[in-house]
Amino acid sequence: MIKTSRKQKIFIVLFLITVVCLLFIKILSIGFWHDDYHYRFSLEETRIVIDGYHGEDEYVEVPTHLGPFNVSLTSGVYDNNSIIKKIFVPMGLSEGYVFDNCSNLHEVEFEQGITSINTRFKKCYNLEKVIIPESVTEIGVYAFASCKNVSDVKIPTSVKYIGLDAFYNTNFETQHADNKYYIVGDGILLFYNGPQDCIVIPKGIRQCSHLYFEDKETCYVYYPETVTDAYLYIPKNVVAYFGDEAINFRAIDDYQYFAGLFVAPAGSYVEEYCKENNLKFRTMTEEEEKEWREKTEVAASEITYQDE
Numbered sequence: 001m002i003k004t005s006r007k008q009k010i011f012i013v014l015f016l017i018t019v020v021c022l023l024f025i026k027i028l029s030i031g032f033w034h035d036d037y038h039y040r041f042s043l044e045e046t047r048i049v050i051d052g053y054h055g056e057d058e059y060v061e062v063p064t065h066l067g068p069f070n071v072s073l074t075s076g077v078y079d080n081n082s083i084i085k086k087i088f089v090p091m092g093l094s095e096g097y098v099f100d101n102c103s104n105l106h107e108v109e110f111e112q113g114i115t116s117i118n119t120r121f122k123k124c125y126n127l128e129k130v131i132i133p134e135s136v137t138e139i140g141v142y143a144f145a146s147c148k149n150v151s152d153v154k155i156p157t158s159v160k161y162i163g164l165d166a167f168y169n170t171n172f173e174t175q176h177a178d179n180k181y182y183i184v185g186d187g188i189l190l191f192y193n194g195p196q197d198c199i200v201i202p203k204g205i206r207q208c209s210h211l212y213f214e215d216k217e218t219c220y221v222y223y224p225e226t227v228t229d230a231y232l233y234i235p236k237n238v239v240a241y242f243g244d245e246a247i248n249f250r251a252i253d254d255y256q257y258f259a260g261l262f263v264a265p266a267g268s269y270v271e272e273y274c275k276e277n278n279l280k281f282r283t284m285t286e287e288e289e290k291e292w293r294e295k296t297e298v299a300a301s302e303i304t305y306q307d308e
Contacts, residue, residue: 037077039066053077058085058104064092073097081105089119098122110136121147134158139166151175155306159185164210164231179304181205187226201227202298213238223247224296234260241284241292242270249273263288 031040031051038052048066051074060078065071070092078084079100086107087099091114099105101123109131110117118140121127127147132139134156141163144150151171155162162185167173173191176182182191187206192199196214199221207229213219218237223230225243232249234240238260246269261280264270274281284292 034066035063037063039071047072049074050077053081056083058083059088060084060086061088062090062093064090076100078102089114093119096120099124102127107131116140117143119143120145125149128152132156132159137161139163141166142168144170144172146170155184155188155190157186157307159188161207161229162188162190162209166209176304181298181303182306183303184306200295200298202303203296204303222292222295232258234258234262236260239263241288242268243292244268247273265289 031038033039033052033054036053036055036057037050038054039048039050041047042049048069048071050063050071062073063071073093075098078087080103081101082103084102084105086109087102087105088109088111090111096118098120099122102121103124103126105121105124105127107129108121108127110133112133113135114133115135116138117132117136118138120140120142121144122142124147126149127144128149129152130144130150132153132155136156136159138161139155139159143163143166144153145165145168147170149171150167153167153172167190176191177193179191180194181189181202182193183205184190185207187204189201189205189208192208192211194200196212197216197219199211199213199219201208201221201223203224204226205224206226208223208227209231210233211221213221213235216237218239220239220241221234222241223243223245225245227245227247229248230250235257236259240260240262242262242264244265258277258279261282262270262274263282263284266283271281271283273279
């Protein structure tokens with residue numbers, strides 16, 4: 001009898017613990033409000049998420065923890081907010097999060113220690129100032145695209161990669177419309193305003209993003225041997241010249257983006273890349289190599305550096 005009674009007590013205790021746990025998970029899955037945010041437990045993601053905000057503060061520091069627990073933002077938490085003027089983005093914010101139509105937002109600051117900016121600010125037309133710490137090495141595609149008033153941006157030398165159209169259609173871009181080559185970070189060609197039928201990337205540039213070509217029968221682009229990272233856009237009317245350098249090509253998986261002709265020295269990284277990806281390739285002649293070297297030795301007076 002004693003053994004049976006003890007087993008019954010253990011069973012009851014375990015049953016009660018299970019019920020309490022299930023109730024706790026149920027409550028969390030429904031969610032609750034705490035400090036202007038609505039939290040809930042996502043069974044699909046097995047983590048706590050924030051899916052609502054009703055604060056009225058002009059300064060907001062995006063939360064990443066609830067007590068000892070990590071939390072993440074779902075899409076739309078700050079959408080259409082007309083009160084927030086400044087957002088502080090801490091380490092740990094979900095990658096790819098979009099702040100959409102924050103109409104009164106004027107300033108964004110990223111926490112020191114963040115290495116990659118993969119958040120996007122969409123239709124934040126009054127955003128003016130962006131503070132990027134020295135720890136950042138990458139800025140993602142479309143990060144501040146069409147935030148028209150963005151102008152006060154200091155990109156630290158720690159930044160090695162800036163994604164496609166990160167500052168497209170901003171005052172920052174407009175301010176440098178007269179600069180043929182505008183260089184930021186660690187040798188990044190951020191803005192190019194030269195001819196579009198024959199684009200020459202200066203020697204010394206390490207990374208360049210999307211280049212736009214004229215709609216002509218044939219256009220040319222010359223990449224120097226210093227380039228190690230490039231957003232690959234070689235449409236069928238373009239002939240692209242490369243050196244022996246190994247390049248990290250970032251490309252959309254669409255044939256029209258690399259349907260042109262690649263020209264590089266025999267045995268080069270580019271030749272192997274073209275073979276592996278079934279791209280059009282031709283070996284560079286001695287005369288072409290001489291011309292390629294001459295062209296990429298662009299006069300220093302044509303280059304504008306942000307730090308100058």
